[in-house]
Amino acid sequence: MDKFVEVFPDQATLIQRALEIVLEKVKAAIAERGQCTIALAGGNTPKPLYEQMATQDLPWRGIHVFWGDERYVPPDHPDSNQGMARRAWLDRVPIPPINIHPMPTDVAEPIEAANKHEAELQEFFQLQPGEFPAFDIILLGMGDDGHTASLFPHTEALQVHDRLITVGNKDGQPRLTFTVPLINHARAVIFIAAGAGKRHALDHIFAPSADATTYPARLIQPEGELWWLLDQTAGQDLKS
Template sequence: MEKFVEILSDKQALVERSLTLVVEKIKTAISERGQCTLALAGGSTPKPLYEALSHQPLPWEKLQIFWGDERYVPPDHPDSNQGMARQAWLNHVPIPDSNIHPMPTEGNEPASDADKYEQELRQVFNVSGSEFPSFDVILLGMGDDGHTASLFPHTEALKVRDRCITVGNKDGQPRITFTAPLINQARCVMFLVAGASKQPALAQIFAPTASSEEYPSRLIQPQGELWWLLDQAAGEILK
């Protein structure tokens, strides 16, 4: 693993830096493998990144878009990660609909829908049962509690090692989420973290020893590159 930590002056600088990096990674993946597989994060921090990406002149037909986690709500719900990314970015570029792979969240059976998404992943990446797909880029956020994707502290999802997709749990509400082993198979994982409220969790995640049950972002140790892009307010504690 190669680890990079950058503290940017403010959230706008964080967005600009993440845009530069993501575009670079997309172009490299397409050059080397003919396409780019990209998993998106939800939340407020990546939204301006998606808006900026909508203005980039990229070969959209060569992108395959996934989500790292999703609330168990319809895509037109205000809390839908899919809905946010479509409104900010995907609806504004000529990307084929068959290249967009949202998590299914309308079947009232989260475990069954997690299975469906697992099968879709395996088909797109053409990997067998014991293998994990390797994403080119996985974007992640981090909550004040140190969670990432829908891997929340002290939940069963943290223990899943033999699946790509599982059911997360946030205060009794189901989510669908990538597992830690799937995230760790990626060529590039990029955390985008903003705000002073993230400092206590970051201190534990970057500590030499701490509990990954308590701070799940510590589980993320990808085989490729790990980028932590922080604004000044979040990163102050690491200086």
């Protein structure tokens, strides 16, 4: 694993750097493999990045978009990660609809939806049973509690190692989420985190030892590159 930690004076500069890295990796993936697979994060922090992506002139037919997690709400719900990304980015560019691969939230039981999306990923990546895909880019945020995707502290989802997709849980509300091993098979994982509220969790995530079930972002150790892009208020006291 190659690890990179960069701290920026403000969120705008952080987003500009994230844009540079994403664009570089999108273009490299298409040049090398003919397509780029990117999984998006939810939350407010990456929204400006998606708005910037909407202004780019890219080979959209070669880009396939997924999500690292999703709240169990319809896509037109204000809390939908898919809905946010569509409004900020995907609805504003000529990307083929078939290239957009949202997590299904229209199935009665979340576990059935997880199974359905796992089957979709297996088909798209042409996986054999037990294999994991290598996403070109997985974007992640981090909560003040150290969670990432919908991998929350001390939840069963952290222990799932034989699946691509599982059901996360936030205060009794189900969510769909990539599993830890799926994320860790990525070619590049990019964390984008801002705000003083992240400092406590970051201290534990970057510490030589800490409980990863309490700070789940510690579990993310990809086979490829690991990027931490932080603003000054989040990363000013960080000892990487």
